[in-house]
Amino acid sequence: MYTKTAVLRARSVLGAAAVACTLFAGNVAAEDRTVTVAIHVSTRGLDLSQPAGAHEFYTRLQRAARVACTHGNRVDLAPAVDPEGCYEKALGDAIRSANQ
Structure with a gap:
């Protein structure tokens, strides 16, 4: 009984560690990329001559x-x-x- 519990805990810890490493690797890889944020600004309803x-x-x-x-x-x-x-x-x- 205790062996099964230990194996399940080990799998859970390893799974959580793998997910955490993947998340950190994604942040590091994204760190070198430049991202441009663009927002469309509408002139709808405006008379720009006024x-x-x-x-x-x-x-x-x-x-x-x-x-x-x-x-x-x-x-x-x-x-x-x-x-x-x-x-x-x-x-x-x-x-x-x-x-x-």
């Missing part, structure tokens, strides 16, 4: 940049090293691409 519409679009871009660089759409990703720098770059890139 100051109010342009202001609302800029506000939407700000929100999207903040979300992309902090908590949004980051499933199991490490947070940005410099969230404020990420925000400034994301907002600048979005404005430049909107002006093209």
Whole structure:
């Protein structure tokens, strides 16, 4: 009886160790990869030729940049090293691409 219990415990411990090693290996492998978070910002319902519409679009871009660089759409990703720098770059890139 005790032998069966010992074997089952050993299998459980080895199984848990194998799962833990797999999870840690996945994190290490993902550490070297660069991930780009992209958020589509719609101009629907805005008249960009009017100051109010342009202001609302800029506000939407700000929100999207903040979300992309902090908590949004980051499933199991490490947070940005410099969230404020990420925000400034994301907002600048979005404005430049909107002006093209």
